[in-house]
Amino acid sequence: MNADFHPSQRAQWARGQPISRLMARALEDPELISLAAGFVDNQTLPVLPVRQAMEQLWTDPRAARAALQYGTTVGYPPLREIVRERSRQVDGPEHTVPLERVVITAGSNQLLHLVTESLVDPGDVVLCAAPTYFVYLGMLSGLGARAVGVASDAEGMIPEALEEQLKYLKSTDQLARVKAIYLVPYFDNPAGVTMPLERRAAVVELAKRWSHFTRIQVIADEAYRELRYQGQDVPGTQVCDVEGDTVVVAGTFSKSFSPGIRVGWGVLPPDLVAPVKDQKGNVDFGSPNFNQHLMAKVLEMGLFETHLESLRAGYQAKLASLLSAAAEHLSRLDGVTWLRPTGGLYVWVCLPPETATGPDGRLFSQAIREGVLYVPGEYCFPVESRETGQNTLRLSFGVQSCERIALGVEKLAQAMRGVMG
Numbered sequence: 001m002n003a004d005f006h007p008s009q010r011a012q013w014a015r016g017q018p019i020s021r022l023m024a025r026a027l028e029d030p031e032l033i034s035l036a037a038g039f040v041d042n043q044t045l046p047v048l049p050v051r052q053a054m055e056q057l058w059t060d061p062r063a064a065r066a067a068l069q070y071g072t073t074v075g076y077p078p079l080r081e082i083v084r085e086r087s088r089q090v091d092g093p094e095h096t097v098p099l100e101r102v103v104i105t106a107g108s109n110q111l112l113h114l115v116t117e118s119l120v121d122p123g124d125v126v127l128c129a130a131p132t133y134f135v136y137l138g139m140l141s142g143l144g145a146r147a148v149g150v151a152s153d154a155e156g157m158i159p160e161a162l163e164e165q166l167k168y169l170k171s172t173d174q175l176a177r178v179k180a181i182y183l184v185p186y187f188d189n190p191a192g193v194t195m196p197l198e199r200r201a202a203v204v205e206l207a208k209r210w211s212h213f214t215r216i217q218v219i220a221d222e223a224y225r226e227l228r229y230q231g232q233d234v235p236g237t238q239v240c241d242v243e244g245d246t247v248v249v250a251g252t253f254s255k256s257f258s259p260g261i262r263v264g265w266g267v268l269p270p271d272l273v274a275p276v277k278d279q280k281g282n283v284d285f286g287s288p289n290f291n292q293h294l295m296a297k298v299l300e301m302g303l304f305e306t307h308l309e310s311l312r313a314g315y316q317a318k319l320a321s322l323l324s325a326a327a328e329h330l331s332r333l334d335g336v337t338w339l340r341p342t343g344g345l346y347v348w349v350c351l352p353p354e355t356a357t358g359p360d361g362r363l364f365s366q367a368i369r370e371g372v373l374y375v376p377g378e379y380c381f382p383v384e385s386r387e388t389g390q391n392t393l394r395l396s397f398g399v400q401s402c403e404r405i406a407l408g409v410e411k412l413a414q415a416m417r418g419v420m421g
């Protein structure tokens, strides 16, 4: 007997995510200016601070041995304490959470996965801004969940549109399937928009008010909070949740320090702590302990803040380079508009409605011929969404130098001219 291989239903649901194809395309041709991958700047990765922290770690054999041992499922307590203290510092002592609610994960992506897995069964609904972080959309489809889009504008998800959607789901007997609302409230991926505090509060209030059958959680993915280049920080989404039962915060040191260390965290409502811990126990019973000790040392030695300062200055220059190239080259094209973020790693571009940006369209292949790669905006729209974003695209400015960013935008404008006539 030699039967065919049959992957699980979940493996089939997880198939065909666009990110790997885009990355492979960029790697195939090193000449191509990739404004697609959302990687952080290779030149600013913190080699020296990590070496200093490692040296410190090795000077104490007992501490070094502890770092090389298994840790606990929810994470290294001193690191959890630092995460809690940092959030207390930025959001005020009145929003301090008990340590039990802080969990360390292998990047924030793992936190998003564990939380979502703890909330949804196949067929359940997560409401997401249209557009949103496409890896999360892939995660939802891998879990057999439905991503339902909510219209958003230059300040993120629109609360009125969210309420409309909730009303519609109730009127069609689907409200009981709604388990979460997913937000990227700071400099979001892909559109670079930040939600003002009032909007976050309105979304949290709606989640609470519409929790008729089951509590609807608000998952606030705050991956880019630290990457602000202008203006004042907005208080964290958790400050809108006085009861502390609705908002899940996902944070990460990937963007602000090093994605290779892969340390992220979550601040969870009390009811979610045990389910997430149980799921994590099944996956890895603790994120890499060594990385957590290292990250804690970096933070304790004050190396993180210094690094962040220089990182911000570097990204600010790159963003300026992208925006000035856009003003020079894209502004000459009729109907092409773009958002001007004050942080993060992305700039969102809209083309005239009839210009398709998708992987099978003329612009995508023309852009590659010109030597530039972007992320088609349609990847970022939930499957069940009124808008499809087929005339939008995302540009990332993290990886390329200022000069190559400017050149990439010039090439993109050239490609647009070619297809738009």
Ligand SMILES: Cc1ncc(COP(=O)(O)O)c(C=O)c1O
Pocket (backbone or CB within 6 Å): 038, 106, 107, 108, 109, 110, 133, 184, 188, 189, 221, 223, 251, 252, 253, 254, 255, 259, 262, 263, 264
């Ligand atoms: C919005 C958003 N959330 C989460 C992540 C995951 O980051 P990590 O798992 O490295 O913490 C990313 C990475 O690009 C992101 O853009």
